[in-house]
Amino acid sequence: MSQRPTLADVASAAGVSVSTASLAFSGAGPIAEATRQRVLDAAASLDYAGPNPLGRQLRSGRSGIVGVVVGDALRRSFREPVSVQLLDGLVDAISPLGLGVLLVPGSLEPGAPLVDPLVESAAMDVAVLIWGGTLDDPTLQALQRRGIPLVVVEGQDLPGIVTVGIEDRDGVADLARHLTGLGHERIATVTLPFGPDRRSGLADATRLGQITWSIARRRLDGLQDAGVEPVAIYETPASLVEHGHAAAQALLSGPAATRPTAVVAQSDLLASGVVLGARELGLRVPEDVSVAGFDGLDLPWLAPDVLTTVVQPITEKGAVVGRAIEALLAGDTPADEVLGVEVRLGTTTGPAPGA
Amino acid sequence: MSQRPTLADVASAAGVSVSTASLAFSGAGPIAEATRQRVLDAAASLDYAGPNPLGRQLRSGRSGIVGVVVGDALRRSFREPVSVQLLDGLVDAISPLGLGVLLVPGSLEPGAPLVDPLVESAAMDVAVLIWGGTLDDPTLQALQRRGIPLVVVEGQDLPGIVTVGIEDRDGVADLARHLTGLGHERIATVTLPFGPDRRSGLADATRLGQITWSIARRRLDGLQDAGVEPVAIYETPASLVEHGHAAAQALLSGPAATRPTAVVAQSDLLASGVVLGARELGLRVPEDVSVAGFDGLDLPWLAPDVLTTVVQPITEKGAVVGRAIEALLAGDTPADEVLGVEVRLGTTTGPAPGA
DNA sequence: GGCCCAGTTCGAATCGATTCGACCCGAGCG
DNA sequence: CGCTCGGGTCGAATCGATTCGAACTGGGCC
Numbered sequence: 049m050s051q052r053p054t055l056a057d058v059a060s061a062a063g064v065s066v067s068t069a070s071l072a073f074s075g076a077g078p079i080a081e082a083t084r085q086r087v088l089d090a091a092a093s094l095d096y097a098g099p100n101p102l103g104r105q106l107r108s109g110r111s112g113i114v115g116v117v118v119g120d121a122l123r124r125s126f127r128e129p130v131s132v133q134l135l136d137g138l139v140d141a142i143s144p145l146g147l148g149v150l151l152v153p154g155s156l157e158p159g160a161p162l163v164d165p166l167v168e169s170a171a172m173d174v175a176v177l178i179w180g181g182t183l184d185d186p187t188l189q190a191l192q193r194r195g196i197p198l199v200v201v202e203g204q205d206l207p208g209i210v211t212v213g214i215e216d217r218d219g220v221a222d223l224a225r226h227l228t229g230l231g232h233e234r235i236a237t238v239t240l241p242f243g244p245d246r247r248s249g250l251a252d253a254t255r256l257g258q259i260t261w262s263i264a265r266r267r268l269d270g271l272q273d274a275g276v277e278p279v280a281i282y283e284t285p286a287s288l289v290e291h292g293h294a295a296a297q298a299l300l301s302g303p304a305a306t307r308p309t310a311v312v313a314q315s316d317l318l319a320s321g322v323v324l325g326a327r328e329l330g331l332r333v334p335e336d337v338s339v340a341g342f343d344g345l346d347l348p349w350l351a352p353d354v355l356t357t358v359v360q361p362i363t364e365k366g367a368v369v370g371r372a373i374e375a376l377l378a379g380d381t382p383a384d385e386v387l388g389v390e391v392r393l394g395t396t397t398g399p400a401p402g403a
Numbered sequence: 404m405s406q407r408p409t410l411a412d413v414a415s416a417a418g419v420s421v422s423t424a425s426l427a428f429s430g431a432g433p434i435a436e437a438t439r440q441r442v443l444d445a446a447a448s449l450d451y452a453g454p455n456p457l458g459r460q461l462r463s464g465r466s467g468i469v470g471v472v473v474g475d476a477l478r479r480s481f482r483e484p485v486s487v488q489l490l491d492g493l494v495d496a497i498s499p500l501g502l503g504v505l506l507v508p509g510s511l512e513p514g515a516p517l518v519d520p521l522v523e524s525a526a527m528d529v530a531v532l533i534w535g536g537t538l539d540d541p542t543l544q545a546l547q548r549r550g551i552p553l554v555v556v557e558g559q560d561l562p563g564i565v566t567v568g569i570e571d572r573d574g575v576a577d578l579a580r581h582l583t584g585l586g587h588e589r590i591a592t593v594t595l596p597f598g599p600d601r602r603s604g605l606a607d608a609t610r611l612g613q614i615t616w617s618i619a620r621r622r623l624d625g626l627q628d629a630g631v632e633p634v635a636i637y638e639t640p641a642s643l644v645e646h647g648h649a650a651a652q653a654l655l656s657g658p659a660a661t662r663p664t665a666v667v668a669q670s671d672l673l674a675s676g677v678v679l680g681a682r683e684l685g686l687r688v689p690e691d692v693s694v695a696g697f698d699g700l701d702l703p704w705l706a707p708d709v710l711t712t713v714v715q716p717i718t719e720k721g722a723v724v725g726r727a728i729e730a731l732l733a734g735d736t737p738a739d740e741v742l743g744v745e746v747r748l749g750t751t752t753g754p755a756p757g758a
Numbered sequence: 759g760g761c762c763c764a765g766t767t768c769g770a771a772t773c774g775a776t777t778c779g780a781c782c783c784g785a786g787c788g
Numbered sequence: 789c790g791c792t793c794g795g796g797t798c799g800a801a802t803c804g805a806t807t808c809g810a811a812c813t814g815g816g817c818c
Contacts, residue, residue, distance in 0.1 A: 052550055054804055065768045070806060077807085078766060097549040101526035102466060103804030106457045106773050112525065113468075113505070132487060135506075143508055148521045150468070151494055151504045166503045170467065171456040194452040195407055289703035324704060348644035349679060349704040409774055420798045425776060432777080433796060458774030461803050 119154030137366020220270025292321020334398035474509030492721020575625025647676020689753035709749035
């Protein structure tokens with residue numbers, strides 16, 4: 049009798065059948081109040097803390113778990129604040145539904161055929177890929193094979209998979225128009241990684257053809273939409289302050305006559321690195337060079353400066369994913385969603401020098 | 404036949420019994436290679452992606468899930484990098500064991516008797532509280548009632564619960580001795596929250612008696628151990644850059660004769676806010692005021708400055724928690740662990756002015 | 759007094775796998 | 789030639805709950 053008590057133990061202690069005892073806890077079905085109380089008392093005296101979730105799950109076929117594939121995102125921890133905030137919003141959104149978030153490591157090594165054991169065999173009712181995902185991704189394939197409904201955030205449209213994204217292309221275009229409106233003509237850009245190979249440095253035409261992660265592609269295309277042909281494209285291996293800093297060194301060291309007058313970074317972390325790098329080169333922001341980012345984080349360490357950026361509704365993204373999950377579990381097939389973004393003017397952009 | 408196939412379907416398709424089919428997948432027990440292959444082929448042709456985890460879990464009594472109670476930590480997302488990095492280390496540590504991390508929201512409101520539904524009824528084999536936890540915490544109590552083994556990180560010692568912590572008291576003491584060695588005599592300190600009421604401002608003796616979160620207490624005591632009696636204690640509502648900034652305004656605005664010559668912050672984020680605030684007041688760091696932190700994060704936005712701080716092994720902490728979990732699941736009762744820390748000298752501390 | 763109905767309670771099947779002991783069969787040995 | 793041994797397979801019980809239909813109970817009504 050060292051085992052934890054089961055519903056059967058409680059039932060016999062209360063002098064009722066197992067089915068009645070179950071009713072007392074689940075509340076599904078009619079039960080006399082007196083009986084219910086007797087069962088609850090028996091449970092209390094046995095230290096029974098409620099029905100074992102495993103039994104319930106097997107019966108219902110539902111685990112109540114949403115697997116979130118975090119890829120490298122979590123590994124880069126607070127350095128990838130967008131992912132973490134999304135995770136936060138998602139937890140908030142699905143927690144009231146009684147669902148929990150299970151962290152699932154993504155691909156172990158780039159290009160490796162292996163996936164984390166959890167991908168193969170953890171119980172989950174739905175899975176979310178928060179960092180995009182291409183059709184040939186082994187993690188995505190394994191989940192599809194298991195028949196687990198998927199929601200992909202910030203990925204390209206995939207057939208038969210629900211996607212949630214933002215209008216980042218339009219947002220960057222708006223931002224670019226803001227800059228051209230200020231008279232900027234030599235605009236450089238600092239991008240997110242092109243793909244799993246995560247290179248760093250100036251990208252030429254060949255390299256531009258090798259973009260596999262669509263997020264970098266879309267944000268580049270936004271510039272084109274606004275008629276901006278960047279004078280330089282600097283690719284970074286990750287969205288980190290230090291890579292933005294390095295980009296600034298590479299892009300802004302030349303003479304004023306040819307130096308870009310504005311830099312558009314594809315993330316706020318990169319942008320803040322560019323600001324710091326520019327200052328270090330003795331350039332004033334925004335008098336000598338304007339800098340803009342993407343995401344809309346608050347960056348207290350830039351204070352009193354405020355970054356000009358494209359604000360995306362990260363928390364709402366989590367909520368939207370939550371709703372998609374709810375629909376999937378109800379058997380519906382929710383529509384893809386694309387959330388709007390908004391340019392927020394800060395103090396890091398201004399008129400082009402000499403304009 | 405619209406349902407997903409079960410092991411029974413595979414077995415009958417392969418012309419073997421269910422038990423044999425189970426053997427083919429689990430590898431536990433003898434099975435002829437030919438038979439195994441036949442079962443696997445049948446599975447492939449039926450699109451059977453492996454045994455349903457729910458069935459397996461019920462039978463084994465194990466869910467393979469570690470519940471991690473994140474409290475406000477995740478909510479503050481990248482602003483609480485220590486928690487996120489710990490989470491990262493923990494995922495790394497237990498993923499090879501085939502265990503997954505389930506995020507469990509902590510107390511919904513301070514003082515509320517309610518706990519998140521997941522706390523009451525999610526399947527988990529072990530739970531981890533990563534932000535400490537006192538005996539009267541409803542989340543902790545609920546988990547104890549369910550008979551779920553607990554690991555508490557950075558909490559006070561609790562009877563019958565495994566704790567993992569660091570030598571933060573000694574670390575702060577070492578740091579304080581470094582400062583007194585440099586001739587500092589007027590040392591102020593900026594602390595983590597005292598408790599769930601999260602006040603902000605200078606703390607007097609009365610307030611100092613109201614510390615419920617032991618982490619702030621221990622790090623204060625470290626100063627005493629080194630014989631340092633702080634000239635001012637500034638309490639913050641959260642470990643954020645902006646609160647460190649505010650603390651600097653409050654502590655460093657006075658005349659040089661009475662102004663503290665050094666500030667010890669209980670976290671790196673607070674410390675970096677102090678540095679920024681000091682600079683804004685026109686003070687040079689470390690010539691006019693020395694600043695030190697705690698944690699050992701890398702703060703690229705302070706570059707080229709490097710914070711003097713007490714480095715704690717965050718990732719290793721995750722690994723240690725992982726080992727404790729492993730031991731608990733094996734039925735052992737692992738010992739409490741206290742990890743060492745190390746003072747790392749940076750560029751933000753120097754000789755006391757005039758010394 | 760008999761019948762019917764609403765309100766409760768109960769038995770048994772079910773979810774999908776694992777596992778233990780029984781059983782079968784062929785090979786090796788006496 | 790018969791017996792034993794052991795590898796391989798199978799049946800059935802089991803994990804802990806939910807759920808559906810059947811059965812039982814007592815009260816009200818004719």
